[in-house]
Amino acid sequence: MPSVTIAGGGLAGLATAAALGSAGFDVELYESRGFLGGRATSFPLAPSEEDSVVIDNCQHVLLKCCVNLLDFYNRLGVGDRVQFSREFNFIEPGGRVSVFRRGALPAPLHFTGAFLGLKFLGMADKLAIARGLMAIRSEHETRRDLDRISMLDWLREKRQTPVAIERFWRQILVSAINEELDRMAAAHGFQVFWQAFLANADSYEMGVPAVPLGELYDEHAWSRFERVAMHLRTPVESVDASGCVTLAGGVVRKSDFTVVCLAPERMGTVAPGLNVDTSWVEYSPITGIHLWFDRPVTELPHATLLDRTIQWMYNKGEGRYLQLVVSASRSLTDMPRADVIALAVRELAEFFPAVAQAKVERAHVIKELRATFSARPGIEELRPVTVTRAENVFLAGDWTRSGWPATMEGAVRSGYMAAEAVTRAAGRPQRFLL
Numbered sequence: 001m002p003s004v005t006i007a008g009g010g011l012a013g014l015a016t017a018a019a020l021g022s023a024g025f026d027v028e029l030y031e032s033r034g035f036l037g038g039r040a041t042s043f044p045l046a047p048s049e050e051d052s053v054v055i056d057n058c059q060h061v062l063l064k065c066c067v068n069l070l071d072f073y074n075r076l077g078v079g080d081r082v083q084f085s086r087e088f089n090f091i092e093p094g095g096r097v098s099v100f101r102r103g104a105l106p107a108p109l110h111f112t113g114a115f116l117g118l119k120f121l122g123m124a125d126k127l128a129i130a131r132g133l134m135a136i137r138s139e140h141e142t143r144r145d146l147d148r149i150s151m152l153d154w155l156r157e158k159r160q161t162p163v164a165i166e167r168f169w170r171q172i173l174v175s176a177i178n179e180e181l182d183r184m185a186a187a188h189g190f191q192v193f194w195q196a197f198l199a200n201a202d203s204y205e206m207g208v209p210a211v212p213l214g215e216l217y218d219e220h221a222w223s224r225f226e227r228v229a230m231h232l233r234t235p236v237e238s239v240d241a242s243g244c245v246t247l248a249g250g251v252v253r254k255s256d257f258t259v260v261c262l263a264p265e266r267m268g269t270v271a272p273g274l275n276v277d278t279s280w281v282e283y284s285p286i287t288g289i290h291l292w293f294d295r296p297v298t299e300l301p302h303a304t305l306l307d308r309t310i311q312w313m314y315n316k317g318e319g320r321y322l323q324l325v326v327s328a329s330r331s332l333t334d335m336p337r338a339d340v341i342a343l344a345v346r347e348l349a350e351f352f353p354a355v356a357q358a359k360v361e362r363a364h365v366i367k368e369l370r371a372t373f374s375a376r377p378g379i380e381e382l383r384p385v386t387v388t389r390a391e392n393v394f395l396a397g398d399w400t401r402s403g404w405p406a407t408m409e410g411a412v413r414s415g416y417m418a419a420e421a422v423t424r425a426a427g428r429p430q431r432f433l434l
């Protein structure tokens, strides 16, 4: 079978490996770090301690509409380790909870009852949102300027109320796209609402891995792929324009095909000969805050917190270990970690009164400054496609033109697209993309 070298063991590289491995190709994947998963991974908090707690770099969630990511998990045999939830809890400062879940009506009316019951929106806000959702339904296939205007421009055009923008559209979209509404192309906002909330009744369900992310793609998962070999702590030093790969230490590897699955900032140093333009890439940060309390402070499995810096709370252990997420977290970038923790505890106490009596036993802040590229208007056509100037070299990664924003689903889609391109070039065409 044809041989394939993959540079990079993030989700794009892993999806390429799983697809080509399933098709019987000989795959060698090289990852510079000592673990797989790239930006969606986990690591021991105190590596020197034998029984150190393992944490995700940040809580990663998916929706049921992430069909390629779910297919990838199933190929690895770990699909059952993602727990889906039908309820979204919106909490206001003061602690009032509104539950958003689908009712008995068919899509797109399945949220009607839940929507009318949302306590944090007034009737004028709800009417505006209903108008906005209907406009998404009618415009998502017809309107041509959605890549060029911001989501905020579009919401203003549709006369959304300030409360609807802040507490509904912004609350959902900033976390989904990791960008502010005024910097986010309207096309991405449309995609989230169309695919997750309007097209099907269950596609909004939120999946949270029940194990640390790294366990989803550990060596047990890969043991089912006989012809796929993972090489950790083996950085690729260069990929030349003929697909020839040089590993750290000077070892040269020549295979039939090469798939480069590196983040954009690595392209210039590792693969300058491919001439891939990354000058359009700007980044948007995400901050994850891990807090361990001496007692339970909530029974909710997760909740989105309105009107404050902290956007999401995930209950990672009996209400005592909480993981908080702030997307597009530019306001926290320069803030000292101790101040970030103080802010998080202060805000949490407004939503969960038990926090005021609890003691923080441990806290950890992870600022991912290059979490994803900023999905701003005007860049979609600048995202590179799978094929490169070299006929045996292909490109994958959440920043390539996957049809999705920078997400796990986008990364897996790009990997499947690259795998399909390899099979076509090898004269054995296969479909992987769903």
Ligand SMILES: Cc1cc2nc3c(=O)[nH]c(=O)nc-3n(C[C@H](O)[C@H](O)[C@H](O)COP(=O)(O)OP(=O)(O)OC[C@H]3O[C@@H](n4cnc5c(N)ncnc54)[C@H](O)[C@@H]3O)c2cc1C
Pocket (backbone or CB within 6 Å): 007, 008, 009, 010, 011, 012, 013, 030, 031, 032, 033, 036, 037, 038, 039, 040, 057, 058, 059, 060, 061, 062, 234, 235, 236, 237, 261, 262, 263, 266, 270, 286, 287, 288, 368, 370, 371, 372, 396, 397, 398, 399, 406, 407, 408, 409, 410, 411
């Ligand atoms: C904090 C945070 C929270 C997020 N939350 C979510 C979420 O809830 N839901 C969601 O869908 N998405 C989320 N994302 C986005 C998601 O993690 C990414 O879109 C996805 O993981 C990107 O995968 P990738 O393979 O394209 O890139 P990467 O994960 O960056 O993979 C690139 C890989 O290449 C390796 N590498 C680099 N240089 C070399 C070299 N020279 N040789 C060999 N290997 C090399 C890196 O170590 C890395 O493993 C989040 C991202 C972050 C950072």
